[in-house]
Amino acid sequence: MNIPFKYTVGLLILAGCIAACWPGCHSSQPAPALPRQVDFNFHIKPILSDRCFKCHGPDEGARKADLRLDTREGAFAALKDEDERYAIVPGKPDQSMLVHRITSTDPEEMMPPPDSRLSLSPYEIALLKKWIAQGAEWKEHWAFLPPEKSPVPVVKDDSWPRNEIDHFVWNRMQQHGLAPSPAESKEKWLRRVSFDLTGLPPSPEELEAFLANEEAEAYEQVVDRLLASEAYGERMAPLWLDAARYADSHGYQDDRPRTMWPWRDWVIQAFNQNMPYDSFLIWQLAGDLLPHA
Numbered sequence: 308m309n310i311p312f313k314y315t316v317g318l319l320i321l322a323g324c325i326a327a328c329w330p331g332c333h334s335s336q337p338a339p340a341l342p343r344q345v346d347f348n349f350h351i352k353p354i355l356s357d358r359c360f361k362c363h364g365p366d367e368g369a370r371k372a373d374l375r376l377d378t379r380e381g382a383f384a385a386l387k388d389e390d391e392r393y394a395i396v397p398g399k400p401d402q403s404m405l406v407h408r409i410t411s412t413d414p415e416e417m418m419p420p421p422d423s424r425l426s427l428s429p430y431e432i433a434l435l436k437k438w439i440a441q442g443a444e445w446k447e448h449w450a451f452l453p454p455e456k457s458p459v460p461v462v463k464d465d466s467w468p469r470n471e472i473d474h475f476v477w478n479r480m481q482q483h484g485l486a487p488s489p490a491e492s493k494e495k496w497l498r499r500v501s502f503d504l505t506g507l508p509p510s511p512e513e514l515e516a517f518l519a520n521e522e523a524e525a526y527e528q529v530v531d532r533l534l535a536s537e538a539y540g541e542r543m544a545p546l547w548l549d550a551a552r553y554a555d556s557h558g559y560q561d562d563r564p565r566t567m568w569p570w571r572d573w574v575i576q577a578f579n580q581n582m583p584y585d586s587f588l589i590w591q592l593a594g595d596l597l598p599h600a
Contacts (some may be wrong), residue, residue, distance in 0.1 A: 339430065339483045345438040347446045354435065358425045359418075379445045397443040400436045409435065493518055500529060505538035540579035547574055 342350065355376050356364075362371040363381075374394060375381025386392050386404060396402040408418035409432055419425035427435075438444075446452065459471050460478035467487055468474045480487065491499075497517050501509045509517070517529060533539060553571060556562050577587055594600055 341430075341433055341437055342482070345434055345441055347438065347444055348449045348452075350434050351438050354427070354431050358427060361423070361425075362419075382445070383443075395439060395443050398440065400439040403439050406436055406439065496526070497529060501533060504530070504533040504542060505536060506542040507538055537575075537579060540575040540577075543578045544571065544575045 345351065359376045362369060363374045363376040364370065365375070365377050373387050375384075376394070382395050383393065383397075386394060392402075392404050394403065394405045400406045405418075408416055409427055411417040414421050419427070457475075459474045462468065462474055462477045463481065464477075465474075468477050477487065494514065497509050497514060501507060501513075517525065520528070522528070548571060553567065555565065555567060555571075557565055577590075582590075590597070
């Protein structure tokens, strides 16, 4: 049987991906350490929405035991037919029925139930228990919370971080038992940052200039140059264009002319001008309603 070349290449790539990830799938690395402060939006809500909302979420037709875990009122309300027990008792995981159910080995009581084909890892169970023990602080959706500057985490070894962002990266790596990789050569770094910010490789002239630059700000100067180039907007715009399903042509069958390119160019220009995000969204959603639009 003759297999087309493109399928052969695809199978080889798939085989390589499986081989590459197979050791990781069966690794015996220890579970990451629990965070010092468990955050509802970051740690807890993803667990609840993925494992609990199917039966205890907003869908009244699928809701079980009249328990809602997608709202603050439902999560902290008294359980019906449970002798005034509560799913979540802030500060008291041992009195919270949610903890009792997710740690139970009885098929009649354990949550998620066995027939749901869902399960919680020991790490996720520990997260839920610690969140309740810390007071079960409930937060609204992150988009409705004003941003707050997080304190720079204190790391055990501060010889590796070069800036505040590095402290956050190094702190998370330590939680997972990881160590930073050795610094790459200037040639590889320039190639990576050029592709990341412009989608284009560095020119020989740019490489030579960077290698010859011994200033302490040499790396920052490269980033500033790439951010100021027109290619930066062209690199970033497709992420937004893809989300909006942009296409230069109409597509299937009736491929008539489409004058969509002015909007595409506007998005590119907005990135290159570093337009504030709120202005960018206002112009996208209701630009035709603005004065002098």
